[in-house]
Amino acid sequence: MGSITPDFRFGNFVGSVIQLVLVILSLVTVLILPIIFFTLFFVPLPVVNGQVLTPYLFFSMVVDPARTLPIIKFLIHTDLFRAAVFPGFTFAALVAAATIFIERKLLAKMQLRVGPLYAGKIEGIFQLVADGLKLIAKEIIVPSGADKPIFWLAPLLFVSTSAAVVSLIPVAPGWVVANVNVGLIATFGILGFFPLITLLFSWASNSKYPFIGGLRALHQMVAFEIPFFLSALPVVILSASLNLSDIARSQNIFWNILIMPINAFVFYISSLAELERIPFDLPEAESEIVAGWLTETSGMIFGLIQLGSYLKLYALSALFVILFLGGWYGPQIFPHELIPGASTSNIPLLKIFALDGLYNAVTVNSIFWFMVKTSAVILIMLITRGINPRIRIDILLHTGWYKLIVLTFINLFIVLTLIYSGILGPGGMISPK
């Protein structure tokens, strides 16, 4: 591909690399390490394995593999790790990235195309990285007369609101960023911010098409929020809790979708409308109003809004799994120990390979089944894009305000009947543990 310049000398290259490494090393020793130690001197340090975690101990644990596991075990139970890495933002963003890639490949296969192909050796797997770099490198154009503070703030708000929904989602028993007792209401409350952000952004763009798109988004989201809430109501009545972990835990005998399929359907349709996906992508209808409320977005502003909407897609799919598909319950397929007999043996290397004390079979199994179900729901949400056209705003409003609301009541009455007749619910014939 690229050619080597004529004055290229391999010795010069190696020399410059060595020079660079030396500069970095000296910088680290002279500046960065003292700063870290100095800072840690004032920070109250936690206790791990009966020892106070001093910086010296920290580095010795990193070097000694036998002592690394407890520190990792300590780290993954901190709030920072949960919010930033595992059930929180990084994990959700990775799922969102995978969703975008799978959506493009799946849609391409449905439409007899190949999809992303060249970036990355295998099936264009780095297409998303390439797109992200392109979006970062692009100039952000702010329309003249735009309300600049809101125009810059709205994409950040969009992403952070999506991340806030993600933080309420439990992926395994005890694995949730914020274990709120009113988790379901909090989720719906945060979802209620999206129309506001959309309208603010479209208004701040100072352009006609975003304005129409924003109004459409407002109409659509408000119309579908009520069936959205109502479809979750029988679940709350049945599990007698608003805590999302408790709702998932109440389905250890049967999945809620078995007795309330209509509500699951309504929830699915409403979440499609919340996500502005085809057939409900009226706020972005490109043939009528250019790109709707995203018309004036460019560069990373567009990238952030896309990231936010895919985070939202993950959050709503996970919510569907928790409410209707039995959360993390599934057959135990992971062994109780990675290497049998490792915890009782005296060989330290065996303990390291078996991830002793870190590996929890129930948690890993829960995460596995949760992700399998969530991926299935995400796929079902993606597939509508390939088979449906866009619908019209009046049909949409009619569907939201009239048909779906009526449909939700059918299952509500069925569930109430089953509870009052003493079959289901707390203290009923079939009730969870």
Added chain:
Amino acid sequence: MSSLEEKINEAKKLSLQIVKDTEDDRLMTLSVGPQHPGSGHFRFVIKVDGDYIVNVDPDPGYVHRGHEKMCEYRNYFQNLPQLERPALHDSSNILYSYCLAVEDLIGITVPRRGQFIRAIASELDRLVYTEYWLAIYGIFLGHSTMFMWPAGDRELIIDLFERFSGHRVTHCFSIPGGVRNDFPYNFKEKCLTQVNYFEKRLKEYEHIFYNNPLLRQRTEGVGILSKEDAIKLGVTGSVLRASGVPYDIRKVEPYDIYDEIDFNVQYMKTCDSFARAYVPYLDMLESCHIIRQLLDKMPESGDVREKLLGNVKGPPGESYKRVESGRGALGYHIISDGTSRPYRVKMSTPSFRNLMALPFLLVGSKLGDMPPIYWSLNYWPIEADR
């Protein structure tokens, strides 16, 4: 029972009244222009009151290239490559009527095999054009699969064109006096295979697109153009046939060998946007049927072209011939003053005639109905602007 003029006047008055009555900030002027993804090379300015369109101002001419004037500086053969530009994915049909008019002017008849080959090329190009149009119709209704499938299946027919004319899209195959060259060896079998497979693919469109309840909801009962209105507005082709008028030039004014072919004129009586989208699809199925018949009845050998001088001159006079193109009746009026160049060439394009129905249908409909109405009119802006 009000006449069309009254209806149009009423609509005009009403829209003007609304424009006058409401304050300026209530109505929003949207330019669905050449830079807008929903219109192609064509601009129309619409005024919306909330979600309702109250005024439409079509403004064609963005891609006007003066083909009619250019014809006066070239001889009859030199005109061919530039005359297929206005509708280059329907080039066999847009040249067909030109060739018929020139042949009528000069007074020659095309050999029988040439007539068949020309008719096959015309029917194949109808398929290519209609697939392209269907792809655009699908994507503007937000159905991305319906964009990719026809755009991909179109390649089947384009392969055939490449095989017998050497070019994929702008092949300039029909010329005055016949066609440029004979079919290659073994073409009949290849053509039959491709067309049969193509027809099988067409059946799948019905499952994914036409029977989709969301599409039906969106297009049925939208943009009603009644039979009387359609006739009075002078629309043609699939738009006219979707309004319940079984009018097809191939049937009412058979040219070349079309009077020997057995086919039905496809029409629907529902007069709405769905019918206008469905009639071209039925036409495609009928075209496959016609192509099989033509291949069957075609003479095995013979001339395909009446040899003419390169600089052919006709007697002074005029001629007018029209054919059924992918969009409707496409006619050429040629006036000759006895020299080797035409004195005047006038194109009567179906797109421009179908455009007449656009303001009539759009006023009073919703903004969301704009794409299904506009694209169902089988309107190709480049051809209308000439």
